[in-house]
Amino acid sequence: MSEIVMDHIMHEHHHRKNVKPDPSNSDIREKSEESHTGHQGSHEGHMLEDFLKRFWISVLLTIPILALSHMLQDMVGIGEVLRFPGDTYLSFALSTIVFFYGGKPFLNGLVREMKQRAPGMMTLIGIAISAAYLYSTLVVFVVDGQVFFWELATLVDIMLIGHYIEMKSVMGASRALEELARLMPSEAHLLQEDGSTKDIPLEELTTGTRVLVKPGEKIPADGVVVDGKSSVNESLMTGESKPVSKGKGDDVIGGSINEEGSLSIEINRTGEDSFLSQVIKLVKEAQESKSRTQDLANRAAFWLTLVALGAGAITFFAWTFFTSEDFVFALERTVTVMVIACPHALGLAVPLVVAVSTSLAAQNGFLIRNRTAFEEARSLGAVIFDKTGTLTYGEFGVTDIVTLNGQYDENELLQLAASLEQNSQHPIARGIVNAATGLMKVDEFNSITGKGIEGRVDGKRVKVVSPGFLREKDIRLPGNEFEQLSSQGKTVVFVLIEDQLTGAIALGDKIREDSRQVIEQLHSMGIQSMMLTGDNEQTAAFVANELGLDDYFAEVLPEEKAAKVKEVQHRGLKVAMTGDGVNDAPALAQADVGIAIGTGSDVAVETGDIILTQSNPKDVAAVIGLAQTTYRKMVQNLLWATGYNAFAIPLAAGVLSGFGIVLSPAVGAVLMSLSTVIVAVNARFLSLKR
Template sequence: MSSRANATLHIPVTGLSCAGCVRRAQSAIEQVEGVAEAAVNLANEQADITLQHNANSNSVIANVAAQLKKAGYPTRVEEIQLSLNGMHCASCVGKVEKALRLVAGVLDARVNLANETARVEFIASTQGADVRIRDLLQAVKQAGYSAEVHEYQQQDQAHTKQKAYQQLKRSFWLAFALTLPVFFVEMGSHFIPLIHQLVESSMSLEVNWGLQFILTSLVMFGPGLRFYKVGLPALFRGTPDMNSLVAMGTLAAWAYSCVALFFPEWLPSASRFVYFEPAAVIVTLILLGRLLEARAKGRTGEAIKKLLGLQVKTARVKSNNGFQDVSLSHIEIGDTIQVRPGERVAVDGVVIEGESHLDESMLTGEPMPVRKTINDKVVGGTLNTNGTLLYRADKIGADTVLAQIIQLVERAQGARLPVQHLVDKVTAVFVPVVLALALVTLLVWLMFGPEPALTMALVNAVAVLIIACPCAMGLATPVSIMVGTGRAANDGILFRKGEALQQLRDIKVVAFDKTGTLTEGKPSLRRVVRAAHAQFPETELLSLAASAEEHSEHPIARAVVAAAKAQKLKLQPTLTFEQISGMGLEAQVNAHTVLIGAARLMQSRGIALGNLEQSADDFASEGETPLFIAVNGQLEALITVADKVRESTAIAIQTLHGLGLKVAMITGDAKHTAHAIAKQLGIDHVVAEVMPNGKVDAIEALQQAHGCVAFVGDGINDAPALAKANVGIAIGSGTDVAIESADVVLMRSDITSVAHAIALSQKTMRNIKQNLFWAFAYNILLIPVAAGVLYPIWGLLLSPMLAAGAMALSSVFVITNALRLKDINKEA
């Protein structure tokens, strides 16, 4: 959480139970000054808030927290106690309090000079409390004091949810135990003669109803109190939600029964019945539904749990007294850290001593451990398999690769897809409409229903209120997104923008960059062919070329330099160097002007290619990239470089064709080379010899001809093309995941992940449609049934208890359906 322009805040929101809650919480946030946009997600209980330009993030956070609390959906606040050192007076207290309150996410800070402690209230971080604590300790340090955590126990999101689940579980079983006798006495008497005789002989009707009153009241105002504490205030504020519907329905049944029990003379004799049992059963069934829902929702966030499980809690940091175990929040950049066999690397850094092999499968998907020695980079979360390493911490906290991955996954899981707008529009009016329908049901049955009309009216109105709770609507989209993006993350596919999950479904063409995407990006020198009138021997030409190419970062340049070093040729001083975009380079090497590049570079300088032009075409047709070398304006040689096609490329293209997609290749390579590789791989469309900006034009042409285009590149040289495509897919290097131009990042080099991402998008969107259909159809079909439209035809009514069961099961169905996405095969 920062005060950067257009920064995005991620704030947990509690009390959400349906789509209506989401809409009201979002509306409350959007009223806060400084908020440009807000999106509330029911599945992960989080609000993603985009700030207006130059808005003060802390001021906005405080106001957002206040608005959410006022609306009945408070954010989750945590509190820690810090032990302080260096304070002497009230001025010190003021300085420390001011420093702590300026930390993003802090709501309040209170410092006690007497015992040198500070109590800090802050909004729970979606990345866990360690990140926030590190910021607090750093703020105190910058104010001129020192601090450490005092008796702090981390309350991360998973622990909080587990605690809430256990409380819900206890509430359900208590409600079940209290409801069972009520159900036994009431329903058992109706269906089992022996129970009816036993109840009638052992207690009077007044005692029977009195017992039901006591037990039902304990259920409603004990385990069920949560519905009334949230639902009634929302109703009085004029913003009723799902809890309001449950509260109104059960209270109506309970109140009517209390009148029948305590003031029977107020009711017609034909209407003197009690409905304690439906009220108790409804509360119990809805608690059961929420319990099942919480259990299922816990499984939707397993991807985040798995990633969080890779984070270590402590590390062995070198100090004056040797190595000491230090909390992750206390590690600073530059610290020397020891990692022993079987331990995970704590933070990102560079090896300064030792040699070992690290299991980096969490990044690359490759099962073979990677050798690490001095000056090699190590990434936090990777597993050390054998030797002991010392490394210098280079990135900590939110800057580490693992933290970035977690952030990307969380951002994708909290995404708000365009399809969600339909749900928003419906839920905006849904609960008020239901209340109106319940009132109409009550009045119609009172006026036209058979005797006992009052009883029938009440039962059917309650059934309408209970059946219509829009939980399934609110969960339909976010749970599928959470499971789908979580599954993608497990397969090394990170959605930087959640919208890409929907956009990928509509892709018609997948365009690939060649070097480093379709190929391994490790070209090697294949041939050196001297011109007929060459002035320099082959070794001298290779030395000049390597001397010039040493200053270029292009993969082909590295291949030329590697070939020269392999022959142990001496590189010469380079006085000037100029990269000629899309064509090659020019350099002054000693006394010689060296020109290296494609045929179009030579032609632009008026250098004839002679007999080498045909040779270049022949080699290009075999998939090799030809380059010409001219020295002092004279053509000297033709060299060719070849880059091995990835083993997975052919399979990936076949899979994309199997999905009904066209495949294109956009490259700056020579036409003959590009077409040779395209023919070998079965690529449909080739655009070759293009400048970097030409790739954007090529994508525009594909969009006009075919529709939505996905472009796959390395995320660095291809940034304009990635941004222009409908969906930009960057192949990450395993450690470079923050590729700003891409919508999707592939952590692994296997480009079959492209087809997998598209297939997963298609199946996720299909899953969302199934959920939405069920959620809408459920309400559209069952609300009229609950109102009693089938009664005049077949004499059928929907019991409020059955309505409660159906309502609870609808949410469980939606979540269970979304969880099927976890079982998608990678080859699918």
């Protein structure tokens, strides 16, 4: 990355160390907004506008400089028309403005790098434009020779627009952070004891405060719904495109949009503890962190700078002392080498891909805490999933309904059983009730101690009982279907209508449909899929078989999970562990890549290298795919940048001059900037496949 852009990022990095993100605090939100708007103290916007202003002024001055160039006049055959006494002095005056005004950022960079004894790209540009200007000035006032004013002016123009494009690309890649910082509303409707509301600034919100959120408004802070029902758009926070239904007891995220009904919310997280603050913190850390590939690029850029300086010196002395060419030609070759050899594209190759991938990940609900681990994800050999809550919903629900005798269909059987179970608080009862609709009134309800319940539903005597009740009444089960359900680790209850066995309902932790898809996607990538669970062998075997897993580990205690991850690593595989980020923390830490799955405001920011804000296992394959694509983009950019310089330096030095191929400094600047633009455009084509 260029020194100018790097300095800007370092400035922002130090600034952020002293300003803690607090999206719920209006002062900091206003400061954040001011710091990103051009004439309100924005460092980023000011730099971008300054470069663009310098570019346009330099371009306007370049037009007459080009028109006054004797060489260009001769090329197009209009020398006699445009030449007049003193035209060289006018060209000198205009070029002086371009050199000192347009070239100021590069000259400052040259001085800074020399003071730091760290020559880099600014050194190359500064030397190139200084050599062209100083030599041309000597030609005007002291010696005979060819002036380089038009090359100088076009070089400055190209460098300015190249840096502008680079800065805009880098800033645009991190624009998601600014949008996140602006998500919070300015005020909240505080609910008072008499039921009225009072508008207060966000910084006055505290834990336990109750607020009213009207339809179309943004939720002011993280909290839990205490009254009301609505749909909430959380797409900017979690990447979930569909509105999420919210009712009493559901968590909501500050900054999300309430779409339909009014909600009364009790605030439970504000300031730095809020979900939005955690997201901003993680994205900042990821964008400011350096990856292994980036370190490699920085080292390559440093050595290429030394090579370029050495090549420039060798070029000058070789053409001056070992050929019949004059000093002007030697200087021209040297200037061209210094221009075309700038490691501009190389310095941009990795950082821009990092910035784009980090923003792309954040927009889709992937929060990257560890860039190195993210890069490691490209070469994974196995992904180990925690079962409950990851591959399954983590909720006790109806998985199978079996009917007998053909008297009732599955829906009717479930409706009768659920109507009876609505009077019970047992987990089995809640699972059955949640699966049914159109519940009916129950009469003569009675509990059969330890065996089930009974009552009259729609005029029918209905019992929902355990297998023990059937054994006690000596009711035999037809076929072996019920035994198969039990062997899968499922809980089976039986439905009797008018004392006749009519069917059965099996309950268990339901497998996510997305889980099947992610396993298929990982297999297509050549990655093995495994499962860790504390469940018994039968349940684990059933889930593994249903999903087509390559391996599984059953009856594993939380403290044993890390050992199982290590066991898979000893097979020679690079391993990712995927879990909820809480009880899986040791396993996440042991894995080469820890992927924590969080839901809404329950993001575990202190665990996992990568955090997925949605409880969707498909995101595991998506983030691995993004890591692979990101690495490919980095390699492509590095190959282009280094390959370009390897080809361009000898060409700029004039090794093909004997064949009539000679590059001018301006053409060298065009080629160098073209390389930079190609690298930037290639990075911007980075996309996420789901």
